[in-house]
Amino acid sequence: MHIRYKATITNGAGRRGFFVLCFWGAAALAAPWLAPHAPDAYVGKAFSSPSLQHWFGTNDVGQDILSQLLFSARTSLIVALSAAGLANAAGLVIGGGCALLGDRADRTAARLIDIWLVIPPILGAMLAAAYLRPSPVLLAVILAAFFWTNSARLVRAQTLALKESDKIAAVRAIGAGPVYVFRRHILPEVWPVLWATIIHDARRAVFMEAGLAFLGICDPTAPSWGRMIQQALAFTYLDAWRWWLVPAGLAVSTVVVAFSLVGYALETVQNPRLAAHPEVSDAADR
Amino acid sequence: MRIRRLTVDYGTALLILCSLGFILPRLLPGDPFLAIYGEEALLNMTPETKAAIISSLSLDKPLGEQFAAYWLALLRGDLGWSYFFQAPVLSVIGAFLPWSLLLSGSALVLSTLAGFIAGVESGARRGSRFDNFSFTGLMALGGIPDFFIGALLLLAFAVHWPLFPLGGAVTAYGGKSGWALGADVLRHLALPLASLFAVRLASVYLLTRATVVGLLGSPFIRTARAKGCSAAAIRYRHIGRAALLPIATTAGLHLAHLFAGVLMVEILFGYPGMGALFGKALSARDYPLLQGILLVGTLTVLATNFLVDSLYPILDARVRKTCTSATKQQ
Numbered sequence: 001m002h003i004r005y006k007a008t009i010t011n012g013a014g015r016r017g018f019f020v021l022c023f024w025g026a027a028a029l030a031a032p033w034l035a036p037h038a039p040d041a042y043v044g045k046a047f048s049s050p051s052l053q054h055w056f057g058t059n060d061v062g063q064d065i066l067s068q069l070l071f072s073a074r075t076s077l078i079v080a081l082s083a084a085g086l087a088n089a090a091g092l093v094i095g096g097g098c099a100l101l102g103d104r105a106d107r108t109a110a111r112l113i114d115i116w117l118v119i120p121p122i123l124g125a126m127l128a129a130a131y132l133r134p135s136p137v138l139l140a141v142i143l144a145a146f147f148w149t150n151s152a153r154l155v156r157a158q159t160l161a162l163k164e165s166d167k168i169a170a171v172r173a174i175g176a177g178p179v180y181v182f183r184r185h186i187l188p189e190v191w192p193v194l195w196a197t198i199i200h201d202a203r204r205a206v207f208m209e210a211g212l213a214f215l216g217i218c219d220p221t222a223p224s225w226g227r228m229i230q231q232a233l234a235f236t237y238l239d240a241w242r243w244w245l246v247p248a249g250l251a252v253s254t255v256v257v258a259f260s261l262v263g264y265a266l267e268t269v270q271n272p273r274l275a276a277h278p279e280v281s282d283a284a285d286r
Numbered sequence: 287m288r289i290r291r292l293t294v295d296y297g298t299a300l301l302i303l304c305s306l307g308f309i310l311p312r313l314l315p316g317d318p319f320l321a322i323y324g325e326e327a328l329l330n331m332t333p334e335t336k337a338a339i340i341s342s343l344s345l346d347k348p349l350g351e352q353f354a355a356y357w358l359a360l361l362r363g364d365l366g367w368s369y370f371f372q373a374p375v376l377s378v379i380g381a382f383l384p385w386s387l388l389l390s391g392s393a394l395v396l397s398t399l400a401g402f403i404a405g406v407e408s409g410a411r412r413g414s415r416f417d418n419f420s421f422t423g424l425m426a427l428g429g430i431p432d433f434f435i436g437a438l439l440l441l442a443f444a445v446h447w448p449l450f451p452l453g454g455a456v457t458a459y460g461g462k463s464g465w466a467l468g469a470d471v472l473r474h475l476a477l478p479l480a481s482l483f484a485v486r487l488a489s490v491y492l493l494t495r496a497t498v499v500g501l502l503g504s505p506f507i508r509t510a511r512a513k514g515c516s517a518a519a520i521r522y523r524h525i526g527r528a529a530l531l532p533i534a535t536t537a538g539l540h541l542a543h544l545f546a547g548v549l550m551v552e553i554l555f556g557y558p559g560m561g562a563l564f565g566k567a568l569s570a571r572d573y574p575l576l577q578g579i580l581l582v583g584t585l586t587v588l589a590t591n592f593l594v595d596s597l598y599p600i601l602d603a604r605v606r607k608t609c610t611s612a613t614k615q616q
Contacts (some may be wrong), residue, residue, distance in 0.1 A: 119303060120584065123542050123546065123583055123584050123587065124306070126546065128310060130568070130580070131310040132310070211550060215549070215550065215565070236441060241441055246438075249430075249437060252430075253434060256429040261425070
């Protein structure tokens with residue numbers, strides 16, 4: 001399948017999402033230089049309101065909230081990118097591998113995928129995380145362990161369809177091995193589909209990281225938007241939530257929405273029927 | 287054939303999830319007893335209770351026998367002993383479950399209904415101002431985590447403008463009965479319900495809209511228009527009817543998200559359901575309770591999904607057809 005990546009960015013929704021992601025990506029990368037303080041340093045009076053010194057004020061123990069926001073972007077995006085990357089790498093290898101090997105390996109793997117798909121990822125990850133109290137990287141591994149089936153199923157279906165095509169038969173006839181065929185002829189065709197699941201997995205991972213941290217299931221040394229919301233909720237009777245809870249919540253929401261916008265734009269480019277073109281609308285529109 | 291396949295799938299998934307509850311505590315470094323019950327529990331325990339637990343879990347026996355004991359206990363419905371509540375886990379959960387069912391059940395019904403109507407209206411008028419507005423708005427709403435929407439509602443309507451109570455399910459020692467009690471319960475339900483509703487509304491809406499848009503060009507819609515059916519009849523008796531099935535099934539399949547959402551929203555509002563219990567279990571590190579809650583949730587979700595999955599061919603003639611022809615080919 002050929003997709004015009006540029007169209008994803010020129011699509012209004014996709015462009016907005018892409019810019020928001022770039023903004024948070026830059027914030028996460030440059031956090032040590034942008035942040036005025038270390039996220040866990042006690043640098044001011046507790047509950048000071050926003051000022052020139054502390055743009056977003058300070059929290060209950062006098063930590064700088066702006067610095068915490070910036071460093072939390074790191075945690076969130078590290079979890080999102082590594083969970084999505086791992087899940088899709090595993091999906092690619094398992095899905096593509098079993099489709100190419102075929103026969104018994106394929107049947108076993110397909111069955112395993114079917115079974116794994118039945119497990120609700122959100123509950124499985126919660127169960128595992130509640131025991132292991134994971135660091136961001138371990139959390140990404142746990143999430144990937146429950147996310148990989150989607151891409152594995154897609155890659156397998158695509159590979160199976162392509163395997164029967166004439167061009168693959170021709171390449172095999174020249175003597176190309178399965179790994180070469182996969183890398184040179186199947187991977188380029190599978191990529192576009194994989195992009196959509198990568199974005200989807202990243203979105204779910206951001207949400208899960210924040211949600212688990214909100215529940216208190218997190219590494220206490222890693223700053224997290226979810227944990228900021230949880231801590232701020234204990235002080236609703238003060239005004240601190242305005243510069244403490246709301247920015248953290250907005251940060252999670254903008255990242256999640258940005259991922260959905262980019263994902264939606266990708267889907268629209270791949271399947272133009274979904275786009276909102278008034279001239280195509282033909283029924284019941286009176 | 288299909289049912290048997292599904293039963294194997296769901297059965298194996300259940301085995302994997304239940305075994306996780308056995309494997310995870312033993313993966314942690316140190317004494318499995320410590321991992322299963324946590325350090326705090328150990329300090330509050332008499333040696334007799336400890337000995338009783340060790341023998342009931344067969345922790346002094348080899349790993350194989352421990353696994354067998356774990357499964358036998360699960361089959362008996364014995365999820366362990368909650369040291370925090372000093373009661374069996376299952377009975378603790380039973381006491382908290384009804385409030386969660388009230389909250390999640392009403393959220394499921396209301397959001398599915400409203401999302402369906404909004405999705406049909408919006409999809410049928412694809413490209414109109416109403417469609418663009420609701421699509422963008424709901425897409426943004428759907429990205430906001432349930433606990434953040436809940437926190438905003440709490441701060442706005444309970445703290446800033448105290449229209450609704452801050453938390454709980456009924457006014458404690460209110461001494462109300464009859465209609466007054468009912469009104470009190472509804473007043474407490476309003477904010478948690480609104481946050482769950484807002485998040486789920488978006489997902490039902492987006493799915494309905496996509497399904498409706500996909501159906502718009504189908505021949506049977508053109509036929510209906512040619513017959514002179516009214517716009518409302520086309521939207522609901524033709525498009526809506528055809529879109530109903532995928533929406534009903536995904537309502538069942540999204541139950542896991544609803545369950546997790548309920549956990550977070552209940553903790554937020556101090557609503558005395560499974561979520562509040564989960565929060566207590568987490569802060570007290572009452573692991574058997576924690577695991578019990580997640581297992582009950584998983585079991586509910588798996589059972590519902592299994593039901594939905596196996597009823598699907600009965601509800602949709604098209605699936606039934608393809609299933610039987612596929613079996614014949616084999």
